[in-house]
Structure formats: C-alpha cells, structure tokens
Amino acid sequence: MTAAVRIVQATKRFGATLALDRIEFDIAQGEFFGLLGPNGAGKTTLISALAGLVKIDSGRLEVMGCDVRSDYRAARRQLGVVPQELVFDPFFTVRETLRMQAGYFGIGRSAARDSWIDEILEHLDLTPKAEANMRTLSGGMKRRVLVAQALVHRPPVIVLDEPTAGVDVELRQTLWQFIHRLNREGHTIVLTTHYLEEAESMCDRIAMLKAGCMVALDTTRNLLDRSARRTLRLRTFADLSEMPGGGQPQGDGWWIFSFEQFAEIEPLLACIRAAGGEIAELEINQPDLEQVFIRIMREQEQVDG
Ligand SMILES: Nc1ncnc2c1ncn2[C@@H]1O[C@H](COP(=O)(O)OP(=O)(O)O)[C@@H](O)[C@H]1O
Numbered sequence: 001m002t003a004a005v006r007i008v009q010a011t012k013r014f015g016a017t018l019a020l021d022r023i024e025f026d027i028a029q030g031e032f033f034g035l036l037g038p039n040g041a042g043k044t045t046l047i048s049a050l051a052g053l054v055k056i057d058s059g060r061l062e063v064m065g066c067d068v069r070s071d072y073r074a075a076r077r078q079l080g081v082v083p084q085e086l087v088f089d090p091f092f093t094v095r096e097t098l099r100m101q102a103g104y105f106g107i108g109r110s111a112a113r114d115s116w117i118d119e120i121l122e123h124l125d126l127t128p129k130a131e132a133n134m135r136t137l138s139g140g141m142k143r144r145v146l147v148a149q150a151l152v153h154r155p156p157v158i159v160l161d162e163p164t165a166g167v168d169v170e171l172r173q174t175l176w177q178f179i180h181r182l183n184r185e186g187h188t189i190v191l192t193t194h195y196l197e198e199a200e201s202m203c204d205r206i207a208m209l210k211a212g213c214m215v216a217l218d219t220t221r222n223l224l225d226r227s228a229r230r231t232l233r234l235r236t237f238a239d240l241s242e243m244p245g246g247g248q249p250q251g252d253g254w255w256i257f258s259f260e261q262f263a264e265i266e267p268l269l270a271c272i273r274a275a276g277g278e279i280a281e282l283e284i285n286q287p288d289l290e291q292v293f294i295r296i297m298r299e300q301e302q303v304d305g
C-alpha cells in the first residue's frame, strides 16, 4: 500500500541552522502518528515542507504517493494541516472562511460541500459561531476554525501542529473525539504536541526529533517497554535488607524494587512471605512517555558531546 507520508533524506537549512538533517521515515495509511521534540527540533519545518510552504534543500517528500514538489497540487489536496500559528482573515465569518478554503481546493458551491461544512461545525461545537466574524472569536474558537479549515477538502492525511497548545480542556476533549473518529474512518493522523500524555494515549507510533535529527522512531509500546525501568514499591514491616533482588529501603516501611518483567514479581513476593513479611501497601510504577522522552533527549546530549 502507498505510504500516507514518505520522507526520504529530507534536509533543510535556514542560514547556519540545520532545521532538518536527512530525515527519513514513512507513515502508513491509517496510522495515528506522533512527531515529538523540543522547541526548535524541526517539527513545524517538516510539516510546512509537507504542505509545500517550505522547500527542502534536498531529499524527497510524498503525500499519498504524490511528490510534494513535482506534483504539488495533487499532494496538497491529500493533506489537511492545522498550523501552529493562528492565521486567518478577520473580516469573514466562520462559514465564509470555510467556504473560501473549500474554494482554494476547487470545491465549488454544492449541497455536499455545505452539508460537510455543517457537519464539521457541529463536531467542533462551532455551529453557534458559524455567522460570527473571525475577529470576534476567542483564541480557543479561532483554533477550532483552523481545525475546521484543515478538514474542509476531506483530506486523507491530517496533520495537527500543536493543536492543543494553550487551549482549554473542553476543546481538547471535543477535538480528540473528532480526530479519533476521523482516524477510525481511515484518515491518517500526524500530531505534534507538547502534552506527552496525549501522544502516549493516542499515537500508535512516534518519531522524536532533536535539533533537526531523528533520534527515535518506534511504536509507542516499544518506546515505553525499551526504557523499562519498572519499579515495585511496597510497604511492609518485615526487614527485607537480606532479601535477594536488592530492595532499597525508603523509610516508614517502604521498599523499592526494580524489575524488567512482570514474571519477576511473583518470586519476589514469595521471598517476602518467606521472610515473614505482610504487605500493607503495594504499587507498580511504569515508565511514561515523558520519562522516555527526557531520557532519549539526555542520551542525545551525551552523543552530541
Ligand atoms: N523561516 C525561518 N527562518 C529561519 N530559521 C527558521 C525558520 N523556521 C524555522 N527556523 C529555525 O529552524 C529550527 C526548527 O524550527 P521549527 O521547525 O519551528 O521547530 P519546532 O516546530 O520543532 O519547534 C529552529 O532553530 C528555528 O529557529
């Protein structure tokens, strides 16, 4: 099957800044893909290049098999981008803005166009604001319109660049519900976000960029597993200092054990029982994506020297 997004050795410089350094990966159709990295990593540059707004110096980009450079119009039609920055024309209403956007993609006046616009407005809770001028909308509402604009031409690939930066919880939930529905219906979703718990819960696979380089590319599951420093904390008044498995006392009866496989827990508990311990409390801590991200970024600093 044709990749939804194909990135081959993409390189981009802005003066002395290497914003993208030979980035290469594919995103499969139907994936919910996360593009993560600290500020300045190159995420927006990559997204802008996919949308044809930035020209890469070398390499190749394709959206649904269409080359972004040689087949620009076809590639652009396959892609809906929710930009990081709020840009809009203040003099039009929400509905006019969406109709104009449809026009850019050659979608003229039709009942199908209007009912799709109604549906988008409804799903983003924008219906009450449909006839309001853009300049009268709050920041959160404007962001909803940006999302609506990206969807108006029904693109198979939807890219969201920090769509929830600084927006309220309510919009986040509305937005994610709608995006999930689109993903279930077969749309490919590419997301950048600062909220790593969002990425962890939603993305099948994740690429991490740092200073223009790709430093990780894997399934979310593997990223979490690979950095497995799982810990078991438990509270008992038995003395576990002689126990095999090296428990660390934490005070007040708490002990902490590191483990890799869950199968290690049972023998550990059996040892505690053999030592005459009764377990008063117990908790297991799994690494989350935030910890994985911080670790990968740190390792990269050491590599960079
Ligand atoms: N138009 C531009 N002119 C000069 N430098 C730019 C431009 N756009 C981005 N950069 C630089 O390229 C790097 C990557 O930026 P960007 O893609 O916006 O990162 P991110 O979205 O991951 O925060 C940064 O160092 C940024 O300053």
Ligand SMILES: [Mg+2]
Binding pocket: 043, 044, 045, 084, 161
């Ligand atoms: Mg950015």
